[in-house]
Amino acid sequence: MKWVRPGDSDYDEARTVFNAMIDRRPAVIAQxxxxGDVRSALMYARENHLEVAVRSGGHSVAGMSLNDGGLxxxxxxMKQISFDxxxxxxxxxxGVTWGEFDRAGQRHGLATTGGRVSTTGVSGFTLGGGSGWLERSWGLACDNLVSVDLVTASGEEMTASADENRELFWALHGGGGNFGVATSFTFRLHDVGQELLCGLLLWPIDAAREAALxxxxxxxxAPAGLGGALACLVAPPEEFVPAGLQGKPALGAVAVYAGDPAEAEQSMRPLRGLAPAVDIIAPRPYADFQCMLDDQPGQLNYWSADYHDDFPDDAVDIFLDYGRRLPHESSQLLLVPWGGAVAKADAxxxxxxxxxxxxVTHPFTLWQDPARTEDAIGWAKGFRRDIAAFTSGGVYLNFIGNEGQDRIRAAFGEENYARLAQTKRNYDxxxxxxxxxxxxxxxxEPVAH
Known part of the structure; x- marks a missing residue:
């Protein structure tokens, strides 16, 4: 184990996370x-009365991977990778990222539902549920868990699976890092082959309403094999984008089909038939597709999200209106279809x-100039305010920052939250x-006398 402290040459690198808004200074970082290293670090924190944060990929938008003055x-x-x-x-x-996971799996033509950004850590993503492009085919990342090894607050090393510590295993399917430090994950895998049909369609946003509807x-x-999202974004300055659309707001449709290639073509025909200005849907390796929407690190970030049972025309108009007013060329506004295996998972x-x-709507706000922070966050909050009449009250916690206990309870419902709280008491x-x-x-429970 390596200890990194203020004054060390690698301290600033070790405390840098994805969201450049986060500038926290831990007293010590235990790499x-x-x-056993985790157990020693927890003992050190306890002996020195230090608060504890846990860092893997560092993509928590609220900076939960760091703290000030703690450990x-x-x-x-922890980069070991073994595919069978x-x-x-x-x-x-x-400590493995989804880019590392997917590249290792690509050699075998195998994958599981992973993060939409390749630098996202497997750990936090999975423990928070794990929403990704392949979810309609195979469920969330947590649905594909076979087991999790972790170290609890008391320093005990445990394995949670369907056969061992079952209540803890249930809690790890979306309950986040509340119950210990995950050191290893075992996943079920699925065939993606050497290539699958995937890519991006684009329409100029002022001519996109018909396509959006x-x-x-x-x-x-659509068939459960078809995954993707609608995304309001700024069209990139790439050769495949017409010159008149580059740098302008656009409606995108991200699409990927996990299944038979002939069925893939048929499933995408309704999307490709909507006269997009850009169509770069083609066979390509899944691991390459997973990197297509990667964002440059070092930008300022603010995210949020909501669930919707339906999305009427008025909601589509709000979605497109905010898509016309993206606060920065890196910002996106996502409308993600669930259903398929996500909905079929046993509750x-x-x-x-x-x-x-x-x-699921997801204002994914990125910008670079700190002077624009108020406007950028105001854009995301404004979208949530204006779309609120069409929300169902639920939320996917990996898509939001620190929005309070009410939102956390909404993610689980009162009955499940109470059960999670009991599990939390048992392990932390x-x-x-x-x-x-x-x-x-x-x-x-009060002690009876």
């Missing part, structure tokens, strides 16, 4: 390569509520792991 358990050195094509499983360390009508009923296997939502009664979408430990 842990083993479960950060950095699991990025015969059992169709993969076991990876807690058609996509809105088609995507929820008793995960604490996440309202997985039958039809849509002192709330050592509170640098997250925090589930408060249930109050101890």
């Amino acid at each position: 842990c390569a083993t479960a 950060v358990i950095d699991v990025r050195p 094509p015969q059992s169709r499983t993969a076991t990876v360390g807690g 058609a996509c809105r009508d088609y995507l929820p009923t 008793v296997l995960t604490p996440m509520a309202r997985r039958d939502a039809t849509w 009664p002192e709330n050592v792991f509170h640098g997250n979408q925090n589930i408060l430990p249930a109050a101890a």
Whole structure:
């Protein structure tokens, strides 16, 4: 284990996370390569009365991967990756990113639902549920878990699976990093082959309403093998984009089909038939597709999200209106179709509520000039305010920052939250792991006299 402290030459690099708005200065960063290192770091934090944060990919938009004046358990050195094509499983360390996972799987033509940005850490993404392009085919990342190894607040090394510590395993299907430091994950894998049909369509946003309505009508009923999203974005300065559209707001449709190539062509025909100005849907390796929308690190970030049971014409108009007013060329506004395997997952296997939502909206705000911060955050909050009449009350926590206990409870519902709180009391009664979408430990039962 390596200890990194203020004054060390690598301290600033070690405390840098994806969101450049976050500038926190831990007293010490423990770069842990083993479960034993994690246990030692937790003991050090306890002995020195230090708050604890846990860092993997560092993509928490609220900066929950860091703290000020405390200890950060950095699991990025845990980079072991093992794929078993015969059992169709993969076991990876807690510091692996989805880009690393997907590249390793591509050699075997195998994958599981992973992050839409390749630098996202496997750990936080999966523990928070794991919404990705392949979710309509195979469910969320957490639905594909076989087991999780972790170190609890007391320093105990445990394995959670369907056969071992089952209540803890249930809580790890979306309950986040509340219950321990995950050191290893084993996933079920699925065939993606050497290439699959995937890519991007673009329309100028001022001529996109008809396409948006058609996509809105088609995507929820499309074959489960078709994953993707509608995205308002600024068209990039790339050769495949007409010169008149480059740098202008556009409506995009991201599409990927996990399944038979002949069915893929048929499933995408309704989208490709909407006269897009850009059509770069083509066969390509899944691992390459996963990098297509990667954002440049070092930008300022603010995100939020909501669930929708339906998305009427008036909601589409609000979506497109905000898409015309993106605060920066890196900002995006996503409308993600759920359904398929996401909705079919057995509700008793995960604490996440309202997985039958039809849509998820996700204002994904990135900008570079700190002087624009108020306007950029105001744009995202304004969208949430104006779309509120069409929301269902649920939320996917990996898509939001620090928005309070009401939003956390909305993600699980009261019954599941109460059950999670009991699990939290069993494994972290002192709330050592509170640098997250925090589930408060249930109050101890009064002692009878």
